[in-house]
Amino acid sequence: MRRALTIGLLLLVVPAGFLLAGASGGNDGGDYKVRAIFDNASFLIAGQDVKVAGAKVGVVDKLDVTPDHKAAVVLNIQRDGFKDFRQDAHCDIRLQSVIGEKLVECQPTQPREPGEPEAPPLEKIPGGQPGAGQFLLPVSHTGTPVDADLINNIQRLPFRQRLSILLNELGAGLASRAEDLRELIRRGDPALREVDQFFNILARQNRMLKHLTANADTIFKSLAKNRKQVADFFVQSRVAAQATAEKRADLERNFQKFPPFLRQLRPFMERFNELSQQMAPVVSDLRASGPDISRILRALGPFSTNSGAALKSLGNTADVGRPALVSALPIARQLSSLASNAQPVIRNLRLLLTDLQAHKGIERFLDLLYNQTLSFNGFDEVGHYLRNNLIVTICSGYAITPTVGCSANFQGASSAAASSRASVSATSRRLARLIGAGRKSKKSGKRARADKPAAKAPRSRKPAAQAPSAQHEQRGDGLMNYLLGGSP
Secondary structure, three states: OHHHHHHHHHHHHHHHHHHHHHHHHHHHHOOOEEEEEEOOOOOOOOOOEEEEOOEEEEEEEEEEEOOOOOEEEEEEEOOHHHOOOEOOOEEEEEEOOOOOOEEEEEEOOOOOOOOOOOOOEOOEOOOOOOOOOOEEEOHHHEEOOOOHHHHHHHHOOOHHHHHHHHHHHHHHHHOOOHHHHHHHHHHOHHHHHHHHHHHHHHHHOHHHHHHHHHOHHHHHHHHHHOHHHHHHHHHHHHHHHHHHHHOHHHHHHHHHHHHHHHHHHHHHHHHHHHHHHHOHHHHHHHHHOHHHHHHHHHHHHHHHHHHHHHHHHHHHHHHHHHHHHHHOHHHHHHHHHHHHHOHHHHHHHHHHHHHHHHHOHHHHHHHHHHHHHHHHOEEOOOOEEOOOOOOOOOOOOOOOOOOOOOOOOOOOHHHHHHHHHHHHHHHHHHHHHHHOOHHHHHHHHHHHHHHOOOOOOOOOOOOOOOOHHHHHHHHHHHHHHHHHOOOO
16 A cells, blocks of 8 residues: 555656756746946946847846946847857947937857858856846947037037146046056057058058148149039038938938948858859950950941831831721630630530540541551452442443433433433333343334334414523423433
8 A cells, every 4th residue: 555655646746847957947047138238338227129230139137237336237038049149249339310219230250261160069057157047248349439518518519618628537537546547558459450451541541631632732723724613512412411411310220230231241252252262264255355346336326316217107107006906906816715615615626636635636546547447458368459330321332423312411301311212222222122022022012112212292373482491491301311321
C-alpha cells in the first residue's frame, strides 16, 4: 500500500515540477535587454521607441544612473531578428518629433566586406552587478547629440552674451574634470582624424584652389554684369527658404531617415562596383564600336528626312481609312458576337477533329473508298476488269452509213417514238433469231401486226396551236423515251 502511494505522489509531483520549470523558463527566455551607457539621457523616458534603420524593434525599458554619473538606458529588444547585438554596435539618442519626443537609433553591427569575420556578441553582465543578466553596451559606442533647440536658445541673445555663456559654461563644465576632458579628447580623436583627412584633400587640390583664386576676378565681373539675376536668385532663395520652413517637419524626418538610407546604400554601391568591374569588357567593346554606331546614325539622317513624305501619306491614308473603320465597327461587333456564340461549335469541332486525328479517321475513310472500289471491280489472272452491263441494240455495231433510229439528234415526240419503236422491233427480231425457229413464226406474226401502219386521221385545215408548256413536255417525253427505250 505504501509503495502504491509513493508511486502516485511521484506521478503527480514530477509533471507539476516540469510545468513550473517550463513556465518560468518561458517568461525569462524571451527577453533580450541591452544596457546602453550614455553621457546624457537627453530627456529620454521609458516607453519610447528603439529603432534599427527606421524600423521599431523594441522600447526603452527603464533608465538608471551609474556610479560614475552616466545614464544607463535599458533597451528591451522585442523583435527576434535583432536580438544579436555585437561589440561594434552603436546607439544614438535622436529627436523623433518637433514636440521633443526622443528615440534610440541603434545599429546592431557595423557593415563589413564579404568574408570578413563578424564581431563577437556583447558581453553579459554577471550576477551581483547592476543590470545582471543584461548585455552591456559601453559609453564609447553611444552618442548624445546636442539638441537644436538648445542652440537656438543661445542665438536669441546678443553676440556678447552668447560668448559669455559659452565661456562660463565651458569653464564650469571643465572645472576639476581633467580626466573627463582627457577622455573627451580621446573620444574626439576620430573627428580630428577626419578633419586631418579633410585638410589633406584640400592640399591635394591646391592647384584647383589656385586657379579658383586666379579666376575669381573673372567670376566677380560676370556676377557684376548679371547682378539683377544674382539679386533675383537671393529673392527666390528667400521664397524657397520660406517653403522649406513650412515643410520643416518633413525635412526633419528626411534627415532622420538619411543615415539609415546611407547604411543600406553602402552594400548596393559595393555590388554596383562589382558590376561596373565586370562590365569593363563590354564598355571597351562598345567604345571600339563607337565609330560604326556614329556612321549608322549619320546614315539614318537622310532616311529620316525622306521618311517625312511617307509619314504624311500614312496620315492621309489614316484619314481616309478612319470612316471605313468606323463603318466596320458594327460588323466587328457582329463578328465578336458570332465568335462568342460559336465557341461551343468550335469546341465540339476541335474535339471532333482531334478525335479524327487520334483515331486516323481520314485514313480509314480513304481505305473505305479503296475497298469499295475493289469490291465493284473484278480481278483475274490478267488484272483488274470493270463489270459492265452491255445493252445490245441496232446502234451497238460499227457502221459507216447512217442507220434509221440511230441519229444522235433529239427530235420531236413523233420521230422519237418512231425511233424507239424501230429500235425495240429490231431488238425483238434479233432476240427471236437467238431463241429459235419454232417461236420465230409466232413472233413474226406479231411483228407484222405491230408493223402494220395505222389509218391516218383526217388532217384538219387549221391545227390547234399547242401551248409552250405542252411542247416542252413533248420534248422532255421524247428525251426520256430515247433514254429509257420506251414508247409514247
